[in-house]
Amino acid sequence: MSETSKATALREEAAKLDAVDELADRRAGFVLEDERGEPVVYLDGNSLGALPRTVPARVAEVVEREWGRLRIRSWTESGWWTAPERIGDRIAPLVGAAPGRIVVGDSTSVNVLKAVVAAVRMAQEDNPARTDLLVDETTFPTDGYIAASAARLTGAAVRALPAEGLPGSVGPRTAAVLVNHVDYRTGELHDLPGITAAVHEAGAYAVWDLCHSAGALPVGLDEHGVDLAVGCTYKYLNGGPGAPAYLYVRGDLQQRFDSPLPGWNSHADPFGMSPAYEPAEGAVRGRVGTPDILSMLALEEALTVWDGVDITAVRAKSLALTDFFLRCVEAYAPAGRVECVTPTEHARRGSQIALRCPDAGEVMAELVARGVVGDFRRPDVLRFGFTPLYTSFADAELAARVLGEVLADRAV
Amino acid sequence: MSETSKATALREEAAKLDAVDELADRRAGFVLEDERGEPVVYLDGNSLGALPRTVPARVAEVVEREWGRLRIRSWTESGWWTAPERIGDRIAPLVGAAPGRIVVGDSTSVNVLKAVVAAVRMAQEDNPARTDLLVDETTFPTDGYIAASAARLTGAAVRALPAEGLPGSVGPRTAAVLVNHVDYRTGELHDLPGITAAVHEAGAYAVWDLCHSAGALPVGLDEHGVDLAVGCTYKYLNGGPGAPAYLYVRGDLQQRFDSPLPGWNSHADPFGMSPAYEPAEGAVRGRVGTPDILSMLALEEALTVWDGVDITAVRAKSLALTDFFLRCVEAYAPAGRVECVTPTEHARRGSQIALRCPDAGEVMAELVARGVVGDFRRPDVLRFGFTPLYTSFADAELAARVLGEVLADRAV
Numbered sequence: 001m002s003e004t005s006k007a008t009a010l011r012e013e014a015a016k017l018d019a020v021d022e023l024a025d026r027r028a029g030f031v032l033e034d035e036r037g038e039p040v041v042y043l044d045g046n047s048l049g050a051l052p053r054t055v056p057a058r059v060a061e062v063v064e065r066e067w068g069r070l071r072i073r074s075w076t077e078s079g080w081w082t083a084p085e086r087i088g089d090r091i092a093p094l095v096g097a098a099p100g101r102i103v104v105g106d107s108t109s110v111n112v113l114k115a116v117v118a119a120v121r122m123a124q125e126d127n128p129a130r131t132d133l134l135v136d137e138t139t140f141p142t143d144g145y146i147a148a149s150a151a152r153l154t155g156a157a158v159r160a161l162p163a164e165g166l167p168g169s170v171g172p173r174t175a176a177v178l179v180n181h182v183d184y185r186t187g188e189l190h191d192l193p194g195i196t197a198a199v200h201e202a203g204a205y206a207v208w209d210l211c212h213s214a215g216a217l218p219v220g221l222d223e224h225g226v227d228l229a230v231g232c233t234y235k236y237l238n239g240g241p242g243a244p245a246y247l248y249v250r251g252d253l254q255q256r257f258d259s260p261l262p263g264w265n266s267h268a269d270p271f272g273m274s275p276a277y278e279p280a281e282g283a284v285r286g287r288v289g290t291p292d293i294l295s296m297l298a299l300e301e302a303l304t305v306w307d308g309v310d311i312t313a314v315r316a317k318s319l320a321l322t323d324f325f326l327r328c329v330e331a332y333a334p335a336g337r338v339e340c341v342t343p344t345e346h347a348r349r350g351s352q353i354a355l356r357c358p359d360a361g362e363v364m365a366e367l368v369a370r371g372v373v374g375d376f377r378r379p380d381v382l383r384f385g386f387t388p389l390y391t392s393f394a395d396a397e398l399a400a401r402v403l404g405e406v407l408a409d410r411a412v
Numbered sequence: 413m414s415e416t417s418k419a420t421a422l423r424e425e426a427a428k429l430d431a432v433d434e435l436a437d438r439r440a441g442f443v444l445e446d447e448r449g450e451p452v453v454y455l456d457g458n459s460l461g462a463l464p465r466t467v468p469a470r471v472a473e474v475v476e477r478e479w480g481r482l483r484i485r486s487w488t489e490s491g492w493w494t495a496p497e498r499i500g501d502r503i504a505p506l507v508g509a510a511p512g513r514i515v516v517g518d519s520t521s522v523n524v525l526k527a528v529v530a531a532v533r534m535a536q537e538d539n540p541a542r543t544d545l546l547v548d549e550t551t552f553p554t555d556g557y558i559a560a561s562a563a564r565l566t567g568a569a570v571r572a573l574p575a576e577g578l579p580g581s582v583g584p585r586t587a588a589v590l591v592n593h594v595d596y597r598t599g600e601l602h603d604l605p606g607i608t609a610a611v612h613e614a615g616a617y618a619v620w621d622l623c624h625s626a627g628a629l630p631v632g633l634d635e636h637g638v639d640l641a642v643g644c645t646y647k648y649l650n651g652g653p654g655a656p657a658y659l660y661v662r663g664d665l666q667q668r669f670d671s672p673l674p675g676w677n678s679h680a681d682p683f684g685m686s687p688a689y690e691p692a693e694g695a696v697r698g699r700v701g702t703p704d705i706l707s708m709l710a711l712e713e714a715l716t717v718w719d720g721v722d723i724t725a726v727r728a729k730s731l732a733l734t735d736f737f738l739r740c741v742e743a744y745a746p747a748g749r750v751e752c753v754t755p756t757e758h759a760r761r762g763s764q765i766a767l768r769c770p771d772a773g774e775v776m777a778e779l780v781a782r783g784v785v786g787d788f789r790r791p792d793v794l795r796f797g798f799t800p801l802y803t804s805f806a807d808a809e810l811a812a813r814v815l816g817e818v819l820a821d822r823a824v
Contacts, residue, residue, distance in 0.1 A: 031480040044484050051480035059475050059706070060468060067653055068443040068463035072456050072787065080653060107701025109675035110522055117565075137687070142676035142701060145689040149674055153529075153565040160687065185685075234702070241479055241492060241705035260672075262561055263521030264554035273597075273790065275549070275572065277557040289519025289554060290646070292707040293653035294471070375484065378685065 006331050007401060014393035017324065023317055026389040029053055029305050030238075034371075041372045041395045041402075046212060046352045046385025049238030049302075058301035062294060074293075083296050084244075084265075084287050090303045091237065091246055094311055095210060095229070096220040101248055103283040104233070104299070105291050108211060108245040109142045110261070111230035114286060115247060116150035116178055117260040119205035119228055122253065123175035124154070130175040130204065131156050136163035140184045143209055147178050153260065163190045167198030174204040176227075181219065182212035182350030185377050187342040189213070189350045193224045200225065211235060215306075216351035216388070217315040221248055228253070236351070236387055239299035247286040254282055263288035305389060317388035318351040325353055325384065325396040332404025334411055341381065352385040359410060366406045372399045418743050419813060426805035429736065435729055438801040441465055441717050442650070446783075453784045453807045453814075458624060458764045458797025461650030461714075470713035474706060486705075495708050496656075496677075496699050502715045503649070503658055506723055507622060507641070508632040513660055515695040516645070516711070517703050520623060520657040521554045522673070523642035526698060527659060528562035528590055529672040531617040531640055534665065535587035536566070542587040542616065543568050548575035552596045555621055559590050565672065575602045579610030586616040588639075593631065594624035594762030597789050599754040601625070601762045605636045612637065623647060627718075628763035628800070629727040633660055640665070648763070648799055651711035659698040666694055675700035717801060729800040730763040737765055737796065737808040744816025746823055753793065764797040771822060778818045784811045 018024055031051040034040050042050055066074040075081045088102030095102075106114075116133065123130040135147045137160035144160065151158040156176075161169050163179055170177060177199045182189050192208060199206040205227040213219055215236025221229055229248040233239035249257050259279070264270050265287035268278045279285045326340060338355040357363060357380060364376040374384040384399060430436055443463040446452050454462055478486040487493045500514030507514075518526075528545065535542040547559045549572035556572065563570040568588075573581050575591055582589060589611045594601050604620060611618040617639040625631055627648025633641055641660040645651035661669050671691070676682050677699035680690045691697045738752060750767040769775060769792060776788040786796040796811060 031476075033481065035477065035481040042483065048479075048484045050483065051475065056472060056475045056480070060472060063463065063468045063471050063652070063710070064443075065447060067460075068468070069445065069447040071454065071462065072460045072785070074653070106518065106522065107675065107704075109677075109701035110518065110673060113673060139687075140676075141679070141685050141687060141689075144687055145674045145676065145679070148689065149672055153672060232702070240475070241486065242702045242708070243706075244704060245701070260561055260565060261522060261525060262557045263519065264552075264557065265521075267553070267557070271790065273553050275551075275553060275556055277553075277560065289521035289657070290644070290654045292519075292656060292704045294655075294707045294710055295704040296654070298475070298706055373484070378683065 014397040017393040030390040043384040045387030103286040112146040115228040119176035120154045170202035176205040187352040243299045261288045321386040328400030355382045426809040429805035442802040455796040457799030515698040524558040527640040531588035532566045582614035588617040599764040655711045673700045733798040740812030767794045
């Protein structure tokens with residue numbers, strides 16, 4: 001097949017796939033243009049999700065009416081005070097959690113500290129000999145740094161291992177294991193059910209970081225008995241830049257959740273202003289200080305794009321998108337010019353494709369200049385995130401085609 | 413003097429004081445009406461500052477253009493990445509700090525953990541026998557809870573003492589002292605220079621909580637050699653509900669600042685994504701995770717109301733307002749009906765007046781219903797905050813007059 005007819009065939013296929021895409025109507029709910037109103041192929045929703053169109057009006061209402069006119073009355077009248085647990089309950093179905101198990105607030109890093117310290121404390125309460133904290137060695141850096149801090153603060157020892165080696169490495173000295181559900185660089189999906197089961201088999205606690213999986217695929221926190229989990233809300237959940245993160249605590253562990261950040265918002269009677277700390281019941285125990293209302297209510301509004309969406313349909317589309325993108329890359333990229341570092345096996349793939357090429361920085365800059373936005377991770381990785389609520393098959397085809405052009409141009 | 417002529421005289425005096433108030437022009441910069449457009453006497457800026465009028469347009473720009481149109485480009489093009497230290501530098505002159513010493517982010521509670529753990533670590537590095545952490549016993553609860561957590565995490569022991577007793581209680585075993593600059597209930601201003609000097613004399617570290625003083629009076633962090641300080645930005649700094657807090661680290665201690673929350677944002681090369689943590693230089697070392705941009709940039713805009721304001725003029729007006737309010741309360745309130753629990757001595761007063769009366773909850777509800785907004789702190793305290801940028805002497809007179817009416821009505 002000639003280059004032109006190959007492209008024609010792939011474009012036609014993309015159009016057909018988009019025509020039968022049951023999530024296609026969601027795309028209109030997002031702003032996908034640039035500052036001149038030109039359309040952008042935005043494949044960086046795994047870094048910062050696009051703006052849902054209803055968010056600006058809601059934020060304006062929060063600022064102008066709730067803060068501006070009602071001021072402190074809004075803590076009760078506008079539901080500000082209960083926002084962290086209310087928004088947690090909105091995220092819950094997307095990650096397979098029952099209501100009352102997720103609380104929103106703070107950054108992911110801060111929540112990693114809460115979760116890991118709490119996990120180590122539970123393990124040491126079970127058995128003081130449990131002093132090892134295992135972390136997957138390709139973790140997003142902050143998880144590793146915070147895990148090391150948590151270990152130092154609790155007298156544990158941290159050890160980094162390949163995620164696939166964790167089940168064979170947990171044992172009677174293991175306190176807890178911290179794993180990224182999807183590797184932020186390669187897009188590899190780690191085996192949450194299997195690793196969690198192995199950790200439990202060894203009598204330890206499993207803490208999962210869902211930053212790169214929540215909103216892209218079913219997580220099944222309750223189903224798989226995950227102990228604690230954290231995640232951000234500004235990637236596939238489209239909550240906005242630096243939107244608050246969340247913390248999940250398994251139902252039967254909530255009474256034992258012992259936070260290193262027992263702020264007044266987690267007190268059983270916060271307005272009692274008692275000098276003695278008494279933790280609240282439930283997920284509220286994961287709260288700390290006054291919630292950042294503007295960011296939090298922007299997130300709440302952003303989550304309305306999920307109304308009526310089945311996360312299994314999201315996963316099906318995500319896999320179809322990434323499969324199709326890989327076929328397009330194979331068709332368009334000069335042979336041997338890029339190497340896919342994302343596993344091709346569905347069970348091991350998240351919702352991004354990472355391609356390695358030696359001049360990745362320059363290639364990505366050129367892609368962005370031509371309206372295809374992915375990102376670059378040092379030293380040599382091109383990342384393309386596929387967010388099924390707004391990425392189309394036409395986007396995938398166009399991105400691969402422009403990538404092929406850029407690679408061809410640079411090879412000359 | 414009759415009731416009527418007394419009121420006439422106080423109203424006239426208020427008008428005269430407002431006429432010569434050099435900060436009077438700032439009031440127009442804030443929204444002070446309720447949802448029906450009716451004016452409110454808002455004396456709760458010590459809980460949540462009023463909305464500066466330029467904030468809504470700036471927030472809309474951040475949401476619609478920076479997030480909506482530029483998306484990830486805004487981390488560099490819109491200055492998102494450097495916002496925590498840039499906004500810290502805007503707060504710095506208000507609390508007497510040089511540039512590069514304050515970083516904005518996280519909640520006050522989270523910053524208390526950073527500051528107290530770092531202080532204890534420095535003390536123990538100086539001398540491992542320093543194991544005592546002293547806290548003022550009337551502290552805002554979260555400081556006490558977090559201090560107890562910090563002590564548990566570092567092997568220190570926490571002890572609560574009256575603030576005035578701290579200078580006599582510090583000694584060779586003291587690691588650090590955590591004090592609230594202004595007591596949130598009584599409005600008492602603690603002696604920051606004296607306590608800090610005594611703490612240093614004993615070889616320990618002083619951590620100050622500025623929530624109820626920053627923006628209301630000069631703090632002089634650098635001048636008095638304060639080691640570490642934290643504060644919120646949603647009270648006198650008008651940053652919005654749950655706006656991010658800040659952390660101050662004295663210049664010569666920054667190299668020793670050892671955070672319990674070493675998130676990737678505080679790494680010397682955050683985009684290097686190195687598995688090994690290497691802290692950044694300067695205040696940036698106090699950063700943790702991705703900053704909550706919407707709340708943070710709303711705060712940045714809110715801080716523009718301080719352009720050209722001298723904090724000593726703010727203090728002068730604050731004291732004049734609270735003096736005048738107390739005189740009005742004395743004139744209007746039935747004798748013996750309320751008791752002032754705020755020190756009358758200027759050097760010991762912040763920018764709020766706390767009045768004790770047995771039915772404070774009911775009295776405040778009635779005040780709010782009549783358009784005078786203060787707040788109630790259990791079990792029996794009425795709090796009235798005076799925010800010199802937008803509170804007028806007419807507000808103070810009217811609030812006291814309505815209070816007198818409510819108290820008289822309820823006494824019948």
